[in-house]
Amino acid sequence: MKSRDLLRPDAGGLYCAAGDFWIDPLKPVARAIVTHAHADHARSGSGDYHTARENLPILAARIGEGAPHSGHEPGRPFDLGDVRVTLFPAGHIFGSSWVRIESDTGTWGVSGDFKRAPDPTCAPFQPAPVDVWLTECTFGLPVYRWPDPGQVVDEIHEWWQACRRANRPAVLFCYALGKAQRILAELAGRTVEPVWMHGAMRPLVDAYRKAGVEMLEARLVSEAEKGEKFGGQLILAPPSAAGSPWMRRFPGHSAGFVSGWMRIRGNRRRRGYDRGFVMSDHADWPALVDTAEAMGASRVITIHGNGEALAGYLNGRGIEAESWNLRATLADSSASPTAGST
């Protein structure tokens, strides 16, 4: 960190003093810019929210509509305090954006979460020049390279069809916001057959549909007829449903998980999934490196993830890079498993 840095980590998260706001704050603050509606980025309780216009209904579905929400058009700047802010599409999930902050001391970009792979449910990542690039780094090691998403959707479809031949339910675990809708949209290009989903996905699938995203029909498992065995059917479920009593509805099922983490075999075996499908809403290693270079930044700061490897690698390529650990900053002041025991 440098004394004149436009952004700095504090107990609330990533703070911009010149504009007096936090980006994806970790706790309630007076003014927040929210990049997207995932729970580790969007928290309730802040006074004033700025986000992409497209994100408003998704954010409302997640944290409610209590506080004032300002929705902004992509690429259209607005002023906060002494800085000028622009939200650009991040390609992560529907309504996601990255944040550009222009100031007298330079232009900073904060990635939020982003990806570069095609996704039928959201606008693609739009690069724009910045001096300093704060990049997420969830998959910040070169072992993470994504296969072509089309090929992965084919694999998912083939697995479903194999389950059909064996008359087994195919339970596909995926995050309820973003991944579930991406799967439904991708499958719509391959079949018209309806699938089933867990109740937790309902509000978000509805919000996507209302926003005009075309997806396969998905019915609620809770509304299935009594005695339905789901043989040969595809069921989308959030990872939290794994191992819960709800799973008893699908006797003899095959379990798959769609996530970038499935790139590592041990991650899949440890959780006991039969199949791992490598598809992520985050940038893989090549995309993290390419994007850091494409933004034209002279300085790169990694946040959200294990950023030391990426920072080290970029340093080796002549880009000044460092790693900020926002969560460790937080951990000093809040919950650890044994807070209070020392």
Place this chain on the structure above:
Amino acid sequence: MEPAGDAGRFFGEPDGGIDMKRFVELFEALDRTTKTNAKVAALVAYFREAEPADAAWAVYFLTGQRLKRLVGTRELREWTGEFSGLSAWLVEDSYEHVGDLAETMTLLVPEPDTPPDDLPSLHRMVEEEIRPLGKMTDDARRAAVSEQWRRLPGTARFLYNKLITGALRVGVSKRLVTRALAELAGVDPGLTAHRLMGDWQPKPENFRRLLAGEGEGGQDHATPYPFFLASPLQAAPETLGPPREWRAEWKWDGIRAQLIRRAGETILWSRGEERLDGRFPEIEQAAANLPDGTVIDGEVMAWQSDAHADRPLPFSMLQTRIGRKKPGAKTLETTPAVLLAFDLLEADGRDLRDRSLHQRLEMLSGVVDLAGDAIRASEPVAFERWDALPELRASSRERGVEGLMLKRTDSPYRVGRKRGDWWKWKVDPYTFDGVLLYAQPGHGRRSGLFTDYTFAVHSGRDLVPVAKAYSGLKQTEIDELDRWIRSHTRERFGPVRSVEPVHVFELAFEGIARSGRHKSGIALRFPRIQRWRRDLKVEDADRLEDLERLLGKSPI
């Protein structure tokens, strides 16, 4: 063998066997289900179709056998860096994260642009491409490995990397492979298990023999019988029925072994199916008088037998014997070994395993009489009522044994771990409270998670490490601890992280001995985590003196 540079040899020409792709498909089928029946079905289908030459290697690898290491891991990491254009530190970081070198190499080295149309068969891959690596010059080895990396796609490359680095663990146990082969051969799984015992060699004729019917096939004279394993007794012994139907013995703390006397030869197998030949000459000598066609089950122990005492020596002393292929006169004198015989599996070349324990033991005593002093009978522990046993069991540590064995006297000698006839009733372990000091990521199923922990106790004002433990926590606790470790790391030493001394755990262990190799001066045997003591603070953890006090008492 000159595999390098001879491009196209195996990928263009048919070689008689079925393409390695069939083995790749088998691996994927096994890897993509957690259901036992599905795994057995996949194995049966493969063994039915595969050429015996390929199937023999498949059996070899799937039952957990491995080629000796053919390529150094340092070399492999270097080449991985060269092929992927990554610095050595980034390859290391990746390996630490993935937790498996073969997988790391597969993920980092770029995929071939155009996958080959066909692959060599499994046996040619192993015999002509992989095994010769060990005898090559460094340059030739590098060329040979990189040629495969350039050609093999996805799973085939992962399997190649697995085979050149060691064992192929795919979530299939030897028991499952045995079940599949028995199903295909139409014989009892016990017979298949027997056929797979010992130093099974991956040759086509051996695979054919595995699939032979009952009474066919024949067996090498060195092949041991499958061991019958006892199950831990959890209920009170009273639940076992009338005491007169049971025999109690001490549970010896040595090496379970099977002694075979056939064709004028003596062969000693450990339970891990390693040949112990030469390591215990006094036992082999004692067996020299035994008639051909004799097989004894027992425990190899270090034993003191002189004017002062007649009792077991600590396991730590036996350990000094295990590593020595040809022990010298001094070792033989200070640490003499015996075989405590507790069962007879074969006499006069006849398989006795279907007879009752009672009958087998009667015959055993005749056999032991013929043998030299280093083969002794494991005497029964006399008792008439179940309530006499707890006190005897409580005396285990003083006697240098692990507890009691309870065996049903009319039971046959079974295959593997079958509950009901043989029970082990071990003495409770020692425990202490230690502080978590270091953590490092695990491997395989635990890769990427901090699951290997080092625990310390107080010594003066310091904390000294005394035990490493890998198991004993629930998955939710492992996850929680992993998150905590990541955010409370003090220092990093390669993959190892030191953490703030905050968390206290209760650890169990089986014994303790002095050790010059450990900073603490003590070594604990088989330490494992008993539970997370969230109720204890660091200052509540035990002191080194508490452990040292056990030194005199524990016959480790």
